[in-house]
Amino acid sequence: xxxxxxxxxxxxxxxxxGTAGLALGFPLGEGNQALAAEAAFRPNAILAxxxxxxxxxxxxxxxxxxxxxxxxxxxxxxELEVAPGMVKTVLAPGENKLYAHPVLAEQxxxxxASLRGSWAPIRKAAASARIMxxxxxxxxWGVKAGDCTLADGRVVHAASKRSASFGDLALAxxxxxxxxxxxxxxxxxxxxxxxxxxxxxxxxxxxxxxxGLDVRLPGMVYAAVQASPVIGGKxxxxxxxxxxxxxxxxxxxxxxxAVAVVGRHTGAARKGLAAIQPQWEGGLSSLSTADLVxxxxxxxxxxxxxxxxxxxxxxxxxxxxxxFEADYRMPMLAHAAMEPLNCTVEVRNGACEIWVGSxxxxxxxIDVAKALGLGEDxxxxxxxxxxxGFGRRLQSEWIVQAALIARDVKAPVKVVWSRExxxxxxxxxxxxxxxxxxxxxxxxxxxxxDHRVVAPAIMQWFLPSLLWKDGVDLDATNAASGPYEFPxxxxxxxxxxxxxxxxxxxxxxxGETRNGFVVETVMDQxxxxxxxxxxxxxxxxxxxxxxxxxxxxRLARESGWGSxxxxxxxxxxxxxxxxxxxxxxxxxxxxxxxxxxxxRMTAVIDCGIAVNPNVVRQQIEGGLLFGLTxxxxxxxTIKDGRVVQSNFHDNPVVRMVNTPKIDVVIIDSKExxxxxxxxxxxxxxxxxVNAVFAATGKPLHELPLPPSMVERV
Amino acid sequence: MKLKxxxxxxxxxxxxxxxxxxxxxxxxxxTGTKFGCGVALCxxxxxxxxxxxxxxxxxxxxxxxxxxxxxxxxxGGTPVGKAxxxxxxxVEVVQCGYCQAGQIMQAAALLTANPAPDDGAIDxxxxxxxCRCGTYPxxxxxxxxxxxxxxx
Ligand code: FES
Ligand code: FES
Numbered sequence: 001x002x003x004x005x006x007x008x009x010x011x012x013x014x015x016x017x018g019t020a021g022l023a024l025g026f027p028l029g030e031g032n033q034a035l036a037a038e039a040a041f042r043p044n045a046i047l048a049x050x051x052x053x054x055x056x057x058x059x060x061x062x063x064x065x066x067x068x069x070x071x072x073x074x075x076x077x078x079e080l081e082v083a084p085g086m087v088k089t090v091l092a093p094g095e096n097k098l099y100a101h102p103v104l105a106e107q108x109x110x111x112x113a114s115l116r117g118s119w120a121p122i123r124k125a126a127a128s129a130r131i132m133x134x135x136x137x138x139x140x141w142g143v144k145a146g147d148c149t150l151a152d153g154r155v156v157h158a159a160s161k162r163s164a165s166f167g168d169l170a171l172a173x174x175x176x177x178x179x180x181x182x183x184x185x186x187x188x189x190x191x192x193x194x195x196x197x198x199x200x201x202x203x204x205x206x207x208x209x210x211x212g213l214d215v216r217l218p219g220m221v222y223a224a225v226q227a228s229p230v231i232g233g234k235x236x237x238x239x240x241x242x243x244x245x246x247x248x249x250x251x252x253x254x255x256x257x258a259v260a261v262v263g264r265h266t267g268a269a270r271k272g273l274a275a276i277q278p279q280w281e282g283g284l285s286s287l288s289t290a291d292l293v294x295x296x297x298x299x300x301x302x303x304x305x306x307x308x309x310x311x312x313x314x315x316x317x318x319x320x321x322x323x324f325e326a327d328y329r330m331p332m333l334a335h336a337a338m339e340p341l342n343c344t345v346e347v348r349n350g351a352c353e354i355w356v357g358s359x360x361x362x363x364x365x366i367d368v369a370k371a372l373g374l375g376e377d378x379x380x381x382x383x384x385x386x387x388x389g390f391g392r393r394l395q396s397e398w399i400v401q402a403a404l405i406a407r408d409v410k411a412p413v414k415v416v417w418s419r420e421x422x423x424x425x426x427x428x429x430x431x432x433x434x435x436x437x438x439x440x441x442x443x444x445x446x447x448x449x450d451h452r453v454v455a456p457a458i459m460q461w462f463l464p465s466l467l468w469k470d471g472v473d474l475d476a477t478n479a480a481s482g483p484y485e486f487p488x489x490x491x492x493x494x495x496x497x498x499x500x501x502x503x504x505x506x507x508x509x510x511g512e513t514r515n516g517f518v519v520e521t522v523m524d525q526x527x528x529x530x531x532x533x534x535x536x537x538x539x540x541x542x543x544x545x546x547x548x549x550x551x552x553x554r555l556a557r558e559s560g561w562g563s564x565x566x567x568x569x570x571x572x573x574x575x576x577x578x579x580x581x582x583x584x585x586x587x588x589x590x591x592x593x594x595x596x597x598x599x600r601m602t603a604v605i606d607c608g609i610a611v612n613p614n615v616v617r618q619q620i621e622g623g624l625l626f627g628l629t630x631x632x633x634x635x636x637t638i639k640d641g642r643v644v645q646s647n648f649h650d651n652p653v654v655r656m657v658n659t660p661k662i663d664v665v666i667i668d669s670k671e672x673x674x675x676x677x678x679x680x681x682x683x684x685x686x687x688x689v690n691a692v693f694a695a696t697g698k699p700l701h702e703l704p705l706p707p708s709m710v711e712r713v
Numbered sequence: 714m715k716l717k718x719x720x721x722x723x724x725x726x727x728x729x730x731x732x733x734x735x736x737x738x739x740x741x742x743x744t745g746t747k748f749g750c751g752v753a754l755c756x757x758x759x760x761x762x763x764x765x766x767x768x769x770x771x772x773x774x775x776x777x778x779x780x781x782x783x784x785x786x787x788x789g790g791t792p793v794g795k796a797x798x799x800x801x802x803x804v805e806v807v808q809c810g811y812c813q814a815g816q817i818m819q820a821a822a823l824l825t826a827n828p829a830p831d832d833g834a835i836d837x838x839x840x841x842x843x844c845r846c847g848t849y850p851x852x853x854x855x856x857x858x859x860x861x862x863x864x865x
Pocket of ligand 2: 808813847
């Protein structure tokens with residue numbers, strides 16, 4: 001049964017398999033050349049140990065707040081028996097092969113998969129180093145390797161009271177045989193499971209942390225850019241004179257669909273851009289959101305490709321005591337990360353060097369090489385911290401744009417998008433619609449669940465080898481029946497792509513975010529029909545003794561589910577299994593003169609071993625607030641072919657004043673780690689909508705909440 | 714024109730209407746102050762001018778005059794700034810970190826004006842600063858922690 005559920009599980013299993021990942025992702029003996037030159041001992045692409053004893057781990061992932069640098073430092077520290085603070089981390093350059101994610105098979109930071117990808121391979125990389133250093137020491141001392149241990153950055157032979165520092169052993173260790181499959185710790189962790197301080201925190205509070213925006217190069221210039229505001233439009237012409245008249249402006253560069261103003265500093269470039277009036281032509285100049293919504297609605301009536309099926313749904317409906325049916329609509333969303341897109345590029349002597357924060361630096365390298373007609377070897381991508389990715393930087397068209405601008409500029413140029421550009425030229429989360437039909441027995445229990453998913457075919461081009469199968473987008477249909485066991489089940493998928501020219505992509509929470517909202521709000525409506533409490537109703541449908549059942553019970557306890565509430569307030573619940581984790585949320589809302597005020601969120605997560613509980617909590621808190629913004633406000637619309645929203649005044653986000661009280665409970669577990677970056681985002685909308693349903697008796701089938709119910713801050 | 718930043722006087726060659734943000738970042742090279750919106754909606758660019766929190770993205774450099782500009786790179790040199798940064802580390806506030814320079818500058822200004830703010834005062838002072846990583850609960854906690862430390 002090639003269902004997506006199975007695929008998802010094997011995804012996690014392969015991810016954690018380790019050995020294959022090590023060989024595939026981190027070829028032993030190869031490495032970053034620059035680092036290799038400095039390091040006395042570089043057992044693989046991940047680790048380097050200098051003769052001064054410095055341990056440097058190359059982080060193959062982007063650091064965008066999710067704590068990749070910290071968790072990798074911790075995994076290395078665990079195997080080398082040092083404090084995580086002793087492991088220096090550097091971000092890997094764009095190198096698709098060398099730094100490929102073991103499962104995603106490319107250098108991709110997404111799908112909450114960083115830690116799952118590194119869990120075994122990174123520890124094995126460190127274990128290789130450990131074994132080689134011990135071997136080197138043992139040979140020097142003429143003792144058995146098995147009698148040596150590591151402590152405080154030294155190899156120790158207790159019986160003869162001898163010890164040598166990692167630094168002193170580095171050179172000798174580099175000549176030892178590389179172990180094929182080094183054993184790693186299976187328990188008794190000293191670092192894993194602790195809330196070790198984030199290794200990136202200090203630089204982020206004193207202003208010294210370097211994001212892409214902070215790159216500085218000798219002689220560099222700065223560019224402000226505007227692409228066609230009409231989706232898919234082209235530049236018809238522009239008079240550069242008003243821009244060139246602005247002090248500090250040095251050049252105007254035109255691309256087929258954009259214009260860039262270059263200056264001595266970003267302020268001059270921005271002022272120059274504001275001074276010109278480019279003319280645009282073509283594109284989807286009559287497109288509106290209403291068109292896109294009706295197209296997605298029409299797709300609801302089409303029969304889709306079967307994503308997964310079980311039993312006989314038609315028969316179950318024929319014999320049903322009653323049926324339930326609802327259509328769901330989710331809007332277009334922007335990512336609105338705090339760091340607007342920016343990219344620094346120098347094109348010189350047939351080579352191109354890029355300084356950028358990217359979730360796909362290896363792909364960016366390939367894409368730029370293609371666009372500039374260069375070989376991949378002529379393109380170098382240096383990685384920087386990312387001020388929030390959320391999926392936007394999984395695409396690289398903006399990096400290509402910067403490279404094309406740089407080709408016309410005789411200096412390194414930093415291209416910085418305005419917030420308006422960042423909002424209007426996003427790779428949006430596209431319209432997602434769903435139709436759910438449920439056949440119920442006389443007690444109101446589902447006997448068949450039929451979910452039609454209408455969504456764009458993102459995985460067909462983003463990750464076809466893993467997540468596109470038989471005409472089905474395995475991400476869009478992921479968890480489309482929730483964690484529940486339905487006797488009869490059908491999930492089908494109707495592909496609904498955006499019109500040519502409208503860029504769409506991945507958005508934090510991906511498929512879970514769309515399907516969690518649908519399935520979990522259906523659950524509460526079914527429970528209400530059956531006259532059963534939502535927690536009790538869910539318990540009937542979950543596999544007994546499962547992690548998700550345990551989680552549901554824990555969530556009910558932690559949230560005080562069922563205990564009396566002040567007048568005007570209500571609770572809503574949602575649960576989900578995804579990203580290798582299980583998660584539940586109870587949202588408490590107050591209805592105040594028809595307005596929804598979210599007062600409290602109680603989250604429980606089972607993410608297996610929480611490698612760093614503090615980072616897990618951060619990711620859940622942040623994920624919840626990211627989802628809260630989308631639930632309350634987010635709705636990117638198009639009028640006359642242009643994106644209407646532009647900045648935080650018309651694409652508002654949650655601020656401190658409307659941040660509810662948040663409690664996060666982590667379930668103690670010995671299972672392998674699951675993802676934590678996205679579950680929090682995916683679970684918010686259904687919990688809030690269910691709370692509003694509990695308070696008002698009115699089920700909502702669209703996101704965001706109706707503007708009449710939301711107070712703007 | 715002359716500009717005094719973090720106690721040092723710089724000779725600046727720029728148009729008078731250039732926003733202070735770009736003078737700090739691109740001309741002087743102090744990149745800790747961030748750009749988020751350009752129109753005073755997000756607080757990422759917050760610095761102190763004459764001791765007051767200001768959005769440097771909309772403040773023409775010529776308006777600074779001879780007032781002292783203080784940025785994230787030097788706020789740790791003040792007792793309040795130091796207390797805030799310490800609290801930020803203790804509470805583990807940062808995620809991506811991009812908004813945090815602005816948050817810290819805003820918080821330091823709040824605590825200078827009001828050494829013991831309650832939640833309402835914190836919300837009012839801090840709600841102009843956006844964090845898309847959702848660090849608000851921890852920022853609130855860190856401001857309380859810094860206030861309690863009494864260094865302010
Ligand atoms: S960049 Fe100045 S307030 Fe947003
Ligand atoms: S920490 Fe990422 S925007 Fe605030």
